[in-house]
Amino acid sequence: MNGVTGRMGYRQHLVRSLLALREQGGLELGDGTVLWPEPILVGRSEQALRALAERHGLDRWSTRLDDVLADPSVDIYFDAQLTSARADALRRAIAAGKHVYCEKPTAADLDDALDVARLATAAGVKHGVVQDKLFLPGLRKLRRLLDGGFFGRVLSVRGEFGYWVFEGDWQAAQRPSWNYRTADGGGIVRDMFPHWEYVLRELFGPVRTVQAQVATHLPHRVNEHGRPYEATADDAAYGVFQLDGGIVAQINSSWAVRVDRPELVEFQVDGVEGSAVAGLRGCRVQHRSVTPRPVWNPDVPVAAPFREQWQEVPDNEVFDNGFKVQWELFLRHVVLDEPWRWDLLSGARGVQLAELGLRSSAEGRRLTVPELEL
Known part of the structure; x- marks a missing residue:
């Protein structure tokens, strides 16, 4: 989770979505399986990340995105950074074979937005854009x-x-x-x-x-x-x-x-x-x-x-919280391949x-x- 020290990344995506999922005992998938999300906090400020992790009892955080993307236990990359930094980070995550989910706008301009959508599609990774409204x-x-x-x-x-x-x-x-x-x-x-x-x-x-x-x-x-x-x-x-x-x-x-x-x-x-x-x-x-x-x-x-x-x-x-509801749908899409239509192409339309x-x-x-x- 990159950008969780920001207002939206912290309040809506970390606290009210993934941590809320953990508080309810995980996400039940309907066949007796329970999905348990394990957030890794990523950002530029070591001090801020450490404080967030300690506040919420989380063990993993890093200021080195590439190290986290190289971790084979990481399945999904989420981005809530500044818009200007998003496209580059998404490309790196896609190249690492991670499924990607991000805030909008997906890029600073349409060329970049279409490029990351094409890269994700070609790589065969699942991709989604927050459309909380x-x-x-x-x-x-x-x-x-x-x-x-x-x-x-x-x-x-x-x-x-x-x-x-x-x-x-x-x-x-x-x-x-x-x-x-x-x-x-x-x-x-x-x-x-x-x-x-x-x-x-x-x-x-x-x-x-x-x-x-x-x-x-x-x-x-x-x-x-x-x-x-x-x-x-x-x-x-x-x-x-x-x-x-x-x-x-x-x-x-x-x-x-x-x-x-x-x-x-x-x-x-x-x-x-x-x-x-x-x-x-x-x-x-x-x-x-x-x-x-x-x-x-x-x-x-x-x-x-x-x-x-x-x-x-x-x-x-x-x-329920709209951000949490969409997180649940994306996680089910990744794990169970359930239908999903809010992809990076839909993000490009917004740009x-x-x-x-x-x-x-x-x-x-x-x-x-x-x-x-x-």
């Missing part, structure tokens, strides 16, 4: 509505994502400073457009065109050491995506917005038969049969708040959409999104 309770409820035909014909999708990331002067920033430097692979487009690619594709259909406007609303920030720096990467992006079937998706992403909605991300889906608003955990619906008749009249107060006219979708199941989004903004025009092949 699909496993959020709110989006799983939305998937349930789609599968049940609730919407009829889907017309549009509107997404709002983001929150205020403090500049780092009078309050510490909630995100590391590299997120705001283009040279280090930062920027909200490179971070979030890969998410929007797989969410839109899986739920509604492939993205066929993209038109985006990006901005760096806060160009001056203060880093983790209290030193001012220039933010060269975009901190907000406003995108319009055309999908198969004429569906139009509009998604705003921003680290410079204050939140006035129940959750940090929400998607409103409007269809002929009904509408839904899905967030991280909740999902509300309004069917056509109970849709009120709003009338534009600014001189008369609203009789009933609009949000009170929606119905909450019940859980109907227990939702492609981010590149086209940035190019669309720079050129001020809508761009076609070609279908990728290995």
Whole structure:
């Protein structure tokens, strides 16, 4: 596990996924076999790795990736490093014959993303990319509505994502400073457009065109050491995506917005038969049969708040951590060869959409999104 000293690598992948699996007694494979994951922590800081290992009772850690990859007892390489370091490490793991699983974006550019996908396929190793949003309770409820035909014909999708990331002067920033430097692979487009690619594709259909406007609303920030720096990467992006079937998706992403909605991300889906608003955990619906008749009249107060006219979708199941759920599926894919579709090619599609989004903004025009092949 390379990059576990970072926020995502530590919280979601180590603690809430693999260590959580160990706490529940391992992963039962259904035939009486129990899979027991043995993490080896890898990173650049010996001090940080040792502290993590001691905190969680782990025996193995290293600052030498190649030594770990040479170990025949290692089956899977996982990467949650900086984006700029990911492709090279994935190539080394693939060359060592390891199955690979990684965070997104899978590489700093599309050429590298496709290259690692082709290398993994040619090597015959299993490969996967984290696509955690699909496993959020709110989006799983939305998937349930789609599968049940609730919407009829889907017309549009509107997404709002983001929150205020403090500049780092009078309050510490909630995100590391590299997120705001283009040279280090930062920027909200490179971070979030890969998410929007797989969410839109899986739920509604492939993205066929993209038109985006990006901005760096806060160009001056203060880093983790209290030193001012220039933010060269975009901190907000406003995108319009055309999908198969004429569906139009509009998604705003921003680290410079204050939140006035129940959750940090929400998607409103409007269809002929009904509408839904899905967030991280909740999902509300309004069917056509109970849709009120709003009338534009600014001189008369609203009789009933609009949000009170929606119905909450019940859980109907227990939702586990989305990262952990996908880890379980990938481990079963490696051990039992069960079906898996979130591979490095799907990761490359996310990198492609981010590149086209940035190019669309720079050129001020809508761009076609070609279908990728290995």
